[in-house]
Amino acid sequence: GQSLEQPSEVTAVEGAIVQINCTYQTSGFYGLSWYQQHDGGAPTFLSYNALDGLEETGRFSSFLSRSDSYGYLLLQELQMKDSASYFCAAVYGGATNKLIFGTGTLLAVQP
Amino acid sequence: EPEVTQTPSHQVTQMGQEVILRCVPISNHLYFYWYRQILGQKVEFLVSFYNNEISEKSEIFDDQFSVERPDGSNFTLKIRSTKLEDSAMYFCASSGDSRSRGNEQFFGPGTRLTVL
Numbered sequence: 001g002q003s004l005e006q007p008s009e010v011t012a013v014e015g016a017i018v019q020i021n022c023t024y025q026t027s028g029f030y031g032l033s034w035y036q037q038h039d040g041g042a043p044t045f046l047s048y049n050a051l052d053g054l055e056e057t058g059r060f061s062s063f064l065s066r067s068d069s070y071g072y073l074l075l076q077e078l079q080m081k082d083s084a085s086y087f088c089a090a091v092y093g094g095a096t097n098k099l100i101f102g103t104g105t106l107l108a109v110q111p
Numbered sequence: 112e113p114e115v116t117q118t119p120s121h122q123v124t125q126m127g128q129e130v131i132l133r134c135v136p137i138s139n140h141l142y143f144y145w146y147r148q149i150l151g152q153k154v155e156f157l158v159s160f161y162n163n164e165i166s167e168k169s170e171i172f173d174d175q176f177s178v179e180r181p182d183g184s185n186f187t188l189k190i191r192s193t194k195l196e197d198s199a200m201y202f203c204a205s206s207g208d209s210r211s212r213g214n215e216q217f218f219g220p221g222t223r224l225t226v227l
Contacts, residue, residue, distance in 0.1 A: 030214075035154075040200060042115075042218040043154060087154060096167035097142045097206060097214045101154040 002026035004088050004102030011108045012078055020073045020105045022088035029090040032064050032071045033099065037085045047073065048091070075107075083109045113137045115219035117203050123225045124193055132188045132222045134203030142206045143186045144216065145178065147171070147199040154202065160186065193226045200224075 004024040012018040022032065031050035035043040049055050049064035049071060061074040075082055088102040116135045124130050136143050145157040158168045158178055165178065177189045186205075190197055200223050204216040 033215075037154075040148070040150075040221075042202065042220050044218070045215040048215070089154075091214050093214070094166075095161050096159045097161070097216075098144065098156045098159050098167055099146075099154075099214075099216060100156060101146075104153050 002090065002100050004090060004100065006086075006088060006102045006105045008103070009106045009108070011110060013110050014078055014080060016078050017074065017076050018078060018107065020075070020086050020088075020107065022071045022073075022102050024069050024071070024088075024090065024102070026090050026100060028092070029100070030093045031091045032062070033089045033091050034060075034062050034073045035087045035089060035101075037087065037104075039084075043087065046086075078109050080109050080111070083107060113217075115203055115205055115217050117201075117219035117222050119222060120220065121223045121225070123227065126195060126226055127192050130190050130193055130224065132190075132201050132203075132224070134186045134188070134219055135184050136186055136203065136205030137207075137217055138184070140205035140207045140217075142166075142214075142216075143178075143180070144204040144206075145188045146202045146204065146218075148202065148221075149199045157188075157201075190224075193224075195226050198224055198226045 033048045034046040037043045047062035059076045064071040087104045089099040143160040148154045159166045175191045200221045202221045203219040206216045
């Protein structure tokens with residue numbers, strides 16, 4: 001089957017760095033994306049890794065290792081507004097282009 | 112900035128009734144999706160739609176569900192006979208060129224469906 005597992009909750013303080021891990025048991029996907037969701041609203045795209053290695057987008061970086069079936073999202077210089085749920089998602093191609101989401105991590109940023 | 116819109120924002124219905132959830136994807140997008148999220152859980156893929164037909168559907172998307180793109184702008188999800196377990200937030204999404212930004216999908220604000 002397809003499964004992507006994440007820690008359910010992470011807590012960090014403002015200004016810190018936090019890493020949210022994603023371990024997966026799925027195959028045949030093109031890459032791994034990360035989405036942010038505030039208060040059950042619309043998920044919004046953050047980052048994508050097609051290849052192994054680190055991708056940096058401002059304060060957010062994402063990493064993928066296909067050999068380890070593992071990825072992570074790194075958030076730097078945490079701000080209160082980063083408090084949200086974060087989901088990794090396996091990206092499939094072809095005519096489907098579906099996303100298979102991970103279990104999600106609720107990040108709480110404290111002052 | 113273009114966005115995906117969904118109506119209604121909240122739908123309450125009785126078990127066994129039919130509901131239609133409506134979405135207007137971003138106008139130049141080619142791929143359309145429905146996802147659902149039961150409260151406090153992960154986002155689950157329901158169906159993808161491309162070139163006027165379903166390209167893939169999940170196990171959740173059984174015969175009670177159907178999708179339609181009746182015109183050039185709307186994309187609908189119909190649940191023929193709702194069950195209590197259909198209560199969830201339903202998100203519509205769309206995407207353009209699949210090679211760009213890992214098939215970045217743009218999600219609508221969702222329709223919260225409550226089945227009583």
